[in-house]
Amino acid sequence: MTSDLIYICAGSGLVGLALYRLSTCRDMLLRVLSLNVLAVGVAMLFLASARHAGITDAVPQAFVLTGIVVLVAVTAALLALAERVDGQDDE
Amino acid sequence: MSLAFDILLTIGIFFTAAATLGMRDRVGSVVGFVVAGLLVALSWVRLGAPDVALAEAAIGAGLTGALLLRSSGRLKPVERLISPPSHRFIVALIAAAFAGALAWAVYTASGAALYPALVSERLASSGVTNPVTAVLLNFRAWDTLLEIAVLFAALILVRIVAPAVPQPVALGELMLPFARIIVPMCAFLAGHLLWQGASVPGGAFQAGAMLAGGLLVLMLGGFAAPTPRLMSWGAMLALVGLAVFSLAALGAEVLTGTLLLYPDGTAKFWILGIEAALTLSIAAMLCLLFCGVPRRPLK
Amino acid sequence: MSDISLLVLLPLLASVGAAATPRASELWGLPATALTAVLALWLTLDVLQDGAREVAIGGWAAPLGIVFVADGLAALMLLMTSGVGIVVAIQATSWGVWPSSAGSEEAASLRAGFWPLWLATLGAMNALFLSGDLFNIYVAFEILGLTAVGLTALSGTRSALRAAFDYLSAGLAGSLMLLLGVALAYSAIGRVDLEAVPMLAETITRRIALALLVTGLAVKAALFPLHFWMPAAHSSAAPVASALLSALVVKGALYVILRISIEGGAGMEAVRFALAIMGAGAMLWGAWGALRATRLKLLVAQSTIAQIGLIALAIGVAGDSLQQNGLWQAAALLMLSHAFAKAAMFIAVGRIAEELGHDRISGLNRKELRPGAAEFAFAIASVSLIGLPPTAGFIGKWLLIDGLIARGAWIWVALILIGTALSAAYLSRVVSRCLRGGPHIAASAHHPAWSTGDITALGLATSALVLGLASALPLTLLEITVK
Numbered sequence: 001m002t003s004d005l006i007y008i009c010a011g012s013g014l015v016g017l018a019l020y021r022l023s024t025c026r027d028m029l030l031r032v033l034s035l036n037v038l039a040v041g042v043a044m045l046f047l048a049s050a051r052h053a054g055i056t057d058a059v060p061q062a063f064v065l066t067g068i069v070v071l072v073a074v075t076a077a078l079l080a081l082a083e084r085v086d087g088q089d090d091e
Numbered sequence: 092m093s094l095a096f097d098i099l100l101t102i103g104i105f106f107t108a109a110a111t112l113g114m115r116d117r118v119g120s121v122v123g124f125v126v127a128g129l130l131v132a133l134s135w136v137r138l139g140a141p142d143v144a145l146a147e148a149a150i151g152a153g154l155t156g157a158l159l160l161r162s163s164g165r166l167k168p169v170e171r172l173i174s175p176p177s178h179r180f181i182v183a184l185i186a187a188a189f190a191g192a193l194a195w196a197v198y199t200a201s202g203a204a205l206y207p208a209l210v211s212e213r214l215a216s217s218g219v220t221n222p223v224t225a226v227l228l229n230f231r232a233w234d235t236l237l238e239i240a241v242l243f244a245a246l247i248l249v250r251i252v253a254p255a256v257p258q259p260v261a262l263g264e265l266m267l268p269f270a271r272i273i274v275p276m277c278a279f280l281a282g283h284l285l286w287q288g289a290s291v292p293g294g295a296f297q298a299g300a301m302l303a304g305g306l307l308v309l310m311l312g313g314f315a316a317p318t319p320r321l322m323s324w325g326a327m328l329a330l331v332g333l334a335v336f337s338l339a340a341l342g343a344e345v346l347t348g349t350l351l352l353y354p355d356g357t358a359k360f361w362i363l364g365i366e367a368a369l370t371l372s373i374a375a376m377l378c379l380l381f382c383g384v385p386r387r388p389l390k
Numbered sequence: 391m392s393d394i395s396l397l398v399l400l401p402l403l404a405s406v407g408a409a410a411t412p413r414a415s416e417l418w419g420l421p422a423t424a425l426t427a428v429l430a431l432w433l434t435l436d437v438l439q440d441g442a443r444e445v446a447i448g449g450w451a452a453p454l455g456i457v458f459v460a461d462g463l464a465a466l467m468l469l470m471t472s473g474v475g476i477v478v479a480i481q482a483t484s485w486g487v488w489p490s491s492a493g494s495e496e497a498a499s500l501r502a503g504f505w506p507l508w509l510a511t512l513g514a515m516n517a518l519f520l521s522g523d524l525f526n527i528y529v530a531f532e533i534l535g536l537t538a539v540g541l542t543a544l545s546g547t548r549s550a551l552r553a554a555f556d557y558l559s560a561g562l563a564g565s566l567m568l569l570l571g572v573a574l575a576y577s578a579i580g581r582v583d584l585e586a587v588p589m590l591a592e593t594i595t596r597r598i599a600l601a602l603l604v605t606g607l608a609v610k611a612a613l614f615p616l617h618f619w620m621p622a623a624h625s626s627a628a629p630v631a632s633a634l635l636s637a638l639v640v641k642g643a644l645y646v647i648l649r650i651s652i653e654g655g656a657g658m659e660a661v662r663f664a665l666a667i668m669g670a671g672a673m674l675w676g677a678w679g680a681l682r683a684t685r686l687k688l689l690v691a692q693s694t695i696a697q698i699g700l701i702a703l704a705i706g707v708a709g710d711s712l713q714q715n716g717l718w719q720a721a722a723l724l725m726l727s728h729a730f731a732k733a734a735m736f737i738a739v740g741r742i743a744e745e746l747g748h749d750r751i752s753g754l755n756r757k758e759l760r761p762g763a764a765e766f767a768f769a770i771a772s773v774s775l776i777g778l779p780p781t782a783g784f785i786g787k788w789l790l791i792d793g794l795i796a797r798g799a800w801i802w803v804a805l806i807l808i809g810t811a812l813s814a815a816y817l818s819r820v821v822s823r824c825l826r827g828g829p830h831i832a833a834s835a836h837h838p839a840w841s842t843g844d845i846t847a848l849g850l851a852t853s854a855l856v857l858g859l860a861s862a863l864p865l866t867l868l869e870i871t872v873k
Binding site: 192193196197199200201202203205206209210213229230231232233234237238240241243244245246247248250251252326327330333337338340341344347349351352353 | 456526540598
């Protein structure tokens, strides 16, 4: 029970940290990193609430897995755009 | 004992993440991110989600880290435009308050446990014994289909934006012995993860990521140059996943009358077939997301 | 194979085909869009005859499995997407996607990028409209986010790429807020399907989940004050892309907000009130931005912000769907009319810019050019956006104001009327300059030559007009719900 509380706090902390960084920093790579940290925080909240009597619920695990794959796709797209934007700024 | 471990782990995750987001050095940030990702994978194991831990380590920390490193080399140096301290302080307070409210909301939530009973009731008829695979490829296979469509959409976007293809440089003498061990191991582990995913933690996504890792080692080590022809094959393979999954879904509908309802008793074979196609396709898609998608000449 | 599954899988498979054969992508694109329109029509007729349908995917009932929900509102949204989509698709074929003298190679590569993106957008939106599960909605939004950003980045200019990056990172932040809401909902009630939404209005922790869901959706719908990414994205994209983005993509998020509001019932009043306030703010802010805009495309993009505000206001004041049926239907009708009018407007603006060579508002009246079909299309679309009879925009606003007057909610009525007056003001900036006749036009002035852009823009604008006359049909459709 208390170990869940630890992960809930960690998850919320990561969400807060990521939102703070998103609101205060303009750098593109750091925004991508903050969004990834935000996703990890949300995943931690999902899985921390998924423990019922010692077994971890399978459906949130599937949610988090789907979320990880979706996130890597969007991260790749974001980075491709960032590289083109930054590259063009040089010209 | 385990409580102390959890505390240390979460403190480690939080501070690594904070360091990642606060560092000036780009490469340092990315390395911090990969370390945080591995610690997070450990925490998934502690929370009883080994499937997710495998995926997090391979995709979340591994592939994302590779993508970030590739970009950190190409983006201009950090000229941080950070808001003034007063603004930051207010935002920090709001963020901390939000995090606190969030933690309180999740902790006090009563959380009726609906899914576990439903899953265990239906697990026997799903064709596999690993509940996560059952959810991903049978109970909520529609989510997984749309997820493959997300990867596909990202690939189209990457093709349009067309970042530069990574050009491998000679990495030194140890590369060949390293590749000789790692690449076959990746291929073997991928097949193993795919096969065993039906009953123990594993599955198409983890296998695909493993295979992608091996392919990237081949490419970055200079053993398989990213020629246009090779990458076109990769592009075709990437498209196969979504096509096969959609056609299988429609095929199942033709056979049984409902979308994604596998005919009685054959669920296991449908799932394995779809997963095999998905593994190869996901490996290709992840590689192409890293290398960039080839633009075929249009004339 | 049922029409519901094909509505999503046909466009997705066609998108794969178009991506695999870039040279022949139109051959996948047009037929697939047309077929999807036919399927949407078929589904609508089915719903009108037999009532709303629910299909459990894979035979697994909710909450474990995912359910397709095909009721009147979903059918209307599907028709809207296919209808606007097919006209815009026609535009994209003969016009290419880039309205300049770009060489055929560039146009070819743009077409090769456009069709897979448009088909994937169509598939994702259909999946969104038919979905009955919150996590499934999240995944569909991720597809939609990527394809919409792709449409923004299609033109390849530096501003478009920068706008695309900001759009995608804002979209991801919105999706993650939505996912956070789903996580909180899961921890509070143990399930994430749409039927469970009424349970989310009961206690404070659950309402936080609801607030997070709506916040994430508000970012994706470009609702003030979370709209910061939108004007740049919609104004720097190619006209065909802007048409799709403003007319259709933002409607996805608005639709989900509407759906949650309908399901949520009486307990959601606080969230609805916040929506109404944000909507009113958006109407005023968007109008202010449009009045100050110097470029046509920026004006149209700011007008979208104002119209989204109006739709959000309509959802916010609609109240509990069990008590007042009329008002949320006004929101749906406003979404429909805005889609046609805004698509017409962006295509018309593209044509105007093509003829004039620029899109500065101050330079719109030229001596040697008479107004052409594109300017008329813009004017007709403006009529629908302002809400004058007999357009569908008028019917929507009239339903809304009528319902509000019946409740005695005078402040909201006043706000809507102010918003209407402001939209008339900023739209007449353009219309008055475009349609000026009189002595200053040179004797040798000519009409611009007709092109597909004129036809499609006129077609869309006239549809917005005609929809008002035929508005009984959408309204009957909207009455068909699952309950």
